Amino acid sequence: MGPTALGTVVAxxxxxxxxxxxxxxxxxxxxxxxxxxxTTSASPTPSPTSSVPPxxxxxxxxxxxxxxxxxxxxxxxxESTETVETAEIADTTxxxxxxxxxxxxxxxxxxxxxxxxxxxxxxxxGHHILTKFDVDAVGGRAERSNPSDHPLGLALDFMVSPDVGxxxxxxxxxxxxxxxxxxVIWQQRINSGSGWTLMEDRGSPTANHMDHVHVSFAxxxxxxxxx
Numbered sequence: 001m002g003p004t005a006l007g008t009v010v011a012x013x014x015x016x017x018x019x020x021x022x023x024x025x026x027x028x029x030x031x032x033x034x035x036x037x038x039t040t041s042a043s044p045t046p047s048p049t050s051s052v053p054p055x056x057x058x059x060x061x062x063x064x065x066x067x068x069x070x071x072x073x074x075x076x077x078x079e080s081t082e083t084v085e086t087a088e089i090a091d092t093t094x095x096x097x098x099x100x101x102x103x104x105x106x107x108x109x110x111x112x113x114x115x116x117x118x119x120x121x122x123x124x125x126g127h128h129i130l131t132k133f134d135v136d137a138v139g140g141r142a143e144r145s146n147p148s149d150h151p152l153g154l155a156l157d158f159m160v161s162p163d164v165g166x167x168x169x170x171x172x173x174x175x176x177x178x179x180x181x182x183x184v185i186w187q188q189r190i191n192s193g194s195g196w197t198l199m200e201d202r203g204s205p206t207a208n209h210m211d212h213v214h215v216s217f218a219x220x221x222x223x224x225x226x227x
Contacts (some may be wrong), residue, residue, distance in 0.1 A: 108226030116140020180221030185214040
């Protein structure tokens with residue numbers, strides 16, 4: 001019973017007592033008063049709080065709707081980053097493994113000691129020169145009617161054009177001591193290391209060395225050349 005209903009009952013009781021005490025209440029008057037008292041006490045006063053319905057929809061919606069989780073996106077980003085980093089490492093490893101093969105330069109091999117029947121060191125120098133110049137043909141050991149180093153296998157004839165002959169002759173003279181060269185003949189001139197000297201006319205372009213460079217070598221020389 002609420003405070004208002006209780007107050008009404010108490011007031012009615014006090015009024016009834018007052019009437020009875022003062023002899024003002026008649027038999028016919030007591031009945032209506034008693035009925036009014038019972039009707040008032042039997043009618044409950046609405047509770048002020050009962051008029052506000054409980055709100056459950058908002059709470060239910062809030063509790064059942066999952067909010068996006070920022071943390072859940074992190075593994076995907078981390079996994080993608082790790083995948084990219086792994087691919088970069090693999091590419092770097094493959095590149096590092098491939099670089100030695102690309103940068104590696106094959107070491108020069110020793111020159112062959114076999115060339116047109118000449119002595120080994122002469123053959124080695126001959127092959128070395130062939131790697132540097134465009135030579136049409138090479139002459140080695142051969143018989144000659146005049147004094148020559150060819151019968152001993154100590155001379156080479158490089159058949160060349162005039163331009164190639166000039167460069168080849170100069171190259172041999174620059175490395176004369178290294179190659180064990182004694183002299184060079186080219187275009188009717190001879191050079192033993194002290195400059196060119198004109199030779200006598202032998203009667204033909206080939207005899208005058210107009211079409212080939214003649215190179216003579218000392219015997220028993222150790223040379224170090226590569227091809």
